[in-house]
Amino acid sequence: MQTLIINHPMSDTPLSDADGVMALGRAWQLGDAHFSTLHASDGQLHHWHYHQARLMEACSRLQMPMPDWQAVHEAALAAMEQAGDQVLRITLVRGTGGRGYSMTGCGATTVVINCAPFPGHYYQWRQQGIALGVCEGRLGQSSLLAGLKTVNRLEQVLLKAELDAHGWPEALVLDSNDQVIEAVTANLFWREGERIYTPDLSLAGVSGTLRAWCQDYLGSRLTVSETGLERLLAADEVWLTNALMGIVPVTAIGERRFAADFMITRELQLAYEDTL
Template sequence: MDSIITDTTALSAVSRGWQLGDGHFTTVHAKHGQLRHWAYHQARLTAACTRLQMPMPDWAAVKARAQACLDVKADQVLRITLVRGAGGRGYSMQGCTDTQVLLNTAPFPAQYYQWREQGITIGVCQGRLGNSSLLAGLKTVNRLEQVLLKAELDAQHWPEALVLNSQHQVVEAVTANVFWREGDVIYTPDLTELGVWGTLRAWCMDYLGARLVHTQALLPRVLAADEVWLSNALIGIVPVTGIIEPNTGTNTKTEHLNVAELTITRELQQAYEQTN
């Protein structure tokens, strides 16, 4: 049976993906039929298969079928979801020898280009992320924390927001990773115990090299930064022009984070646009 599915209605209701959230995914910017940063997406999927002990699919076949799904004249989003095939009873993986690959596309949100140029003002979520060392870094199909955090975004009418852990340390944004600059030093949260290791985060780490420091930081430190930006495979590199402090509703950062002074953000944007 073909294990690459382009019609998601073909996935059985008794699938481990539906019943247990036993799968993972990546979301790719597909512009005019080209899969942007495919090497990083394949690396993410490969690492997740290894950690989740899922059989590895044929990546050449996955890429070929994915490209066949695309409209070469359109700007699109491609989601690639891998779900463990049927087998063992209950939680057991015994007998699960197959991995199903699901492909689906959607139009690319045009506002992301405006975000990159003009920046966005973001909030700070009241909801907190829990530590999960077994799944840290992975983008599993169980996104219930993010579903609840997105509900908070929608209620506040924020485009994005920072999310903290139970120790009040900054982890990431609801759908993106976060970076900031203090003087000449660039920081991003240490995601050893939780969070998502985004593909564009990985690209930023490779590009910045020794200039980037992983740290654990409380919110006031990020609020005082000289420059803050978000990254994911769809929004790209987006400057943060304001952060609405929790409990006060006061946007204290709009004037402090001046788009014209976002030197590292603009450097990353330029380098990102020159890569495939």
Template sequence: MQTLLDSTALARGWQLGDGHFTTMHARRGRVRLWPLHQARLMAACRRLHMAEPDWAAIDAELTALPDEGDRVVRLTLLRGPGGRGYGIAGCGATQVALNVSPFPAHYFTWRERGIDLGVCEGRLGSSPLLAGLKTVNRLEQVLLKAELERRELAEGVVLNEAGRVMEAVTANLFWRKGDAVFTPELANGGVHGTLRAWVMGELGERVQVVSAPLEALQDADEIWLTNALMGLVPVCSLAGRSLGGDYSITRALQQRYEQID
């Protein structure tokens, strides 16, 4: 599916970042965790005062995906044409683009072997109006990814301007200390990932949502990353400190995740 977009809707997208998206893993023609992706898109539409798209048409396109192994599916929603400047009054129906691309095969290796995690020098700014949303403006992530490339890091922990742990550059973050499991509180920034939501649903009240300094992460017994494409990835070391190879929760969650679409 490559829906034709009105040029004025495109203008709002690239001039104002007026839209949001989700990136999904299609396996054998089926989008994994589609209900969680749809729920996040619906919530974003409400928060951005954007009309919801034709979900039946989107469902039809997703159902028609070819059975071709693993693919990346990106669904982008842009505010419809109309309005002037920042104004949204009179904007038309939300515009939809669905793009399919090859799957990054190295994620399978990451899941099996784990990765070494650095700590980014760049910080995420506070943005409570957009906290949790995956808007089309990803410039902070572009700059953070440039830092990873410059430092030759696979991934990195990102702190906010107050020095609290937020997420990784392209993933959400969990850690375990003893029997307790933690994930960062995202009221002022970050992205509420769909796999983050799935993990929190699986672990229930065991997960504590916290505002934590980097020292809490450095003291962890186990750390793992999540996003819809990489799945669940164990962390072998943080900033050069080995975590000892105890991936017990990560491996258990990986097994559960492989059993679902």
């Protein structure tokens, strides 16, 4: 894995190890950072503008200074290999300074770029679909952070442990009010007849970049809605999305099995591939 740490204004030279530890201080002490994970292939970043929009929204909501986005984009392109599939993670950390929780006196935002191998099994998932479990663990509600992808991922760490214990490839996650929110690492959509739905993420969950693309593509065909598990189990079609796994059809949730035509899933897959 390659890691690059750069301060704003952007520089081509990574920080020293000691400076890098200091720059990341608020991330490991307070979780005061957010990130986006991209699929990169053959020297191209997939849907960069959606990732930039997500990072910009998080900076605004967290009152974090914006970096130089053109320089971030150039640094991301420089960090990855020019052939094959890769995973690129861009993390923005509030600058050093301040005292305790206070933002006062914090410097410019630090940008951290990691490049790692791509999980090849996601291509199989897209074609064959996967079966989901249902996690017993519940997401807490937080209107301050809902929708954002901050580095505070301990809920997901515990939920992933539940996945591993059951041997599920993925699983649904509900909130403390028993509303279906998402999967452990992906957003969720479902179809009832001709209507398409995705959960309301105003109090919990992460609003992903591929979810945003689906919202743009589907337009008025899509409704954001609260849903309990029983309603989801009665759906005609269910699928998951995230920037790495892509658009993945769901073949079953527990004992409930779904038809294998994947009608809307296949439409979305074809349309998404055309925009890369």
